[in-house]
Amino acid sequence: xxxxxxxxVDRRGFIKxxxxxxxxxxxxxxxxxxxxxxxxxxxxxxxxxxxxxxxxxxxDHDHQDVPSDIALRVRALESVLIEKEMVDPAALxxxxxxxxxxxxxxxxxxxVARAWVDPxxxxxxxxxxxxxxxxxxxxxxxxxxxxxxxxxxxVHNLIVCTLxxxxxxxxxxxxxxxxxxxxxxxxxxxxxxxVLREFxxxxxxxxxxxxxxxxxxxxYLVLPQRPAGTADMTEEQLAELVTRDSMxxxxxxxSPSSGGGR
Amino acid sequence: MTTAQPxxxxxxxxxxxxxxxxxxxxxxxxxxxxxxxxxxxxLSEQGHFAWTAWAKALAEELAxxxxxxxxxxxxxxYHHWVSALERLVVERGLSxxxxxxxxxxxxADAYRHTPHGQPVELARRE
Numbered sequence: 001x002x003x004x005x006x007x008x009v010d011r012r013g014f015i016k017x018x019x020x021x022x023x024x025x026x027x028x029x030x031x032x033x034x035x036x037x038x039x040x041x042x043x044x045x046x047x048x049x050x051x052x053x054x055x056x057x058x059x060d061h062d063h064q065d066v067p068s069d070i071a072l073r074v075r076a077l078e079s080v081l082i083e084k085e086m087v088d089p090a091a092l093x094x095x096x097x098x099x100x101x102x103x104x105x106x107x108x109x110x111x112v113a114r115a116w117v118d119p120x121x122x123x124x125x126x127x128x129x130x131x132x133x134x135x136x137x138x139x140x141x142x143x144x145x146x147x148x149x150x151x152x153x154x155v156h157n158l159i160v161c162t163l164x165x166x167x168x169x170x171x172x173x174x175x176x177x178x179x180x181x182x183x184x185x186x187x188x189x190x191x192x193x194x195v196l197r198e199f200x201x202x203x204x205x206x207x208x209x210x211x212x213x214x215x216x217x218x219x220y221l222v223l224p225q226r227p228a229g230t231a232d233m234t235e236e237q238l239a240e241l242v243t244r245d246s247m248x249x250x251x252x253x254x255s256p257s258s259g260g261g262r
Numbered sequence: 263m264t265t266a267q268p269x270x271x272x273x274x275x276x277x278x279x280x281x282x283x284x285x286x287x288x289x290x291x292x293x294x295x296x297x298x299x300x301x302x303x304x305l306s307e308q309g310h311f312a313w314t315a316w317a318k319a320l321a322e323e324l325a326x327x328x329x330x331x332x333x334x335x336x337x338x339x340y341h342h343w344v345s346a347l348e349r350l351v352v353e354r355g356l357s358x359x360x361x362x363x364x365x366x367x368x369x370a371d372a373y374r375h376t377p378h379g380q381p382v383e384l385a386r387r388e
Contacts, residue, residue: 064373064374064376064377064378064382065373066370066373066374067294067369067370067373068294069366070294070340070341070344071292071293071294072366072369072370073344073348073362073366074294074297074298074301074344075294075297075365075366075369076362076363076365076366076368076369077298077301077344077347077348077351077357077362078297078301079365079369079384080357080361080362080365081301081305081351081356081357084356084357086305086308086310086356087301087304087305087308088304091300091304092297092300092301092304093300095299095300095303095304096290096296096297096299096300099289099296099299100289100290100296141303141307141313142313163317163321163324163325164317164320164321164324165320165339166317173289174289174299176336177335177336177337177339178336179336180334180336180339181334181335181336182324182328182333182334182335183333183335184336215317216313216314216316216317216318217314
């Protein structure tokens, strides 16, 4: 089934809502907009012989809407594992909270800005990404082994994970939808120039494109080129210019005079 | 340079779909995605499976979906994530398929029998 047409729910609401046993999925109209869901619920209700409901009007039911099948599968996994004390619900909430609120491309942007203003840091970053990023304390799960690759006038780097979705979480957060798509995973290595063109980056033929295939063991981060017109900017101001896409390699960092990145 | 070529046939190459694009949207679209994400991370952190084993299981789910003719635009990614999680949980003996199915039905039943406005809870299990 496809929930993607629905409005994303409020981020903060998620964290609270993920508490086990809470009626997190019962927002009226939320889970019942999918036709497949309705069909499933009707089929399930048909087994409830003591129910006197009008099955044509789900929202008038005096009980709660049943979540989608996939949500129930996750709920089942979670409650079984918590019951067996294999996971701690508070620890689960903390992981989600971290990714929703604290870990994201702003971390990678600070690494890039530091490299732009501090040549010594830049050298260390390119020689041993893991230890240099560790200086800024942005290591952690799925970022234990980092390799940073620098764009130059003659080389442009692009990051992909052809097999799944390996991505440097501590510096970039979780990957965007397109990074996880079949199309990007296949095409980034087959026709990287065309992929970059679709992202609005038309590279001259004399610029070499290097594609880096991430794995569970090593993650890459692109060090984009510092744009023109930024000589007077502070490290903090520079970090504001650096976008997620530029650190994956599907964009350049725009000069502030040209409107900046998004 | 690239260390692995994806399994792509010439026919598929000719019909490669356009890239989905996004602005920097929410990390998770639905609460269950966040829950499934956190479960996989935590179970791995606690040593129930190595992250390489996780990446392999997820890659297999993604490849299986493509083999079924369902190349993903990324929007069903967490569906595959949940399938990989269920498979590893069963493979590593943390639970079994029947118990998960039974628990899922118990939750569905709890929702069907809980009045609006009350927290949905499982009945005490005997």
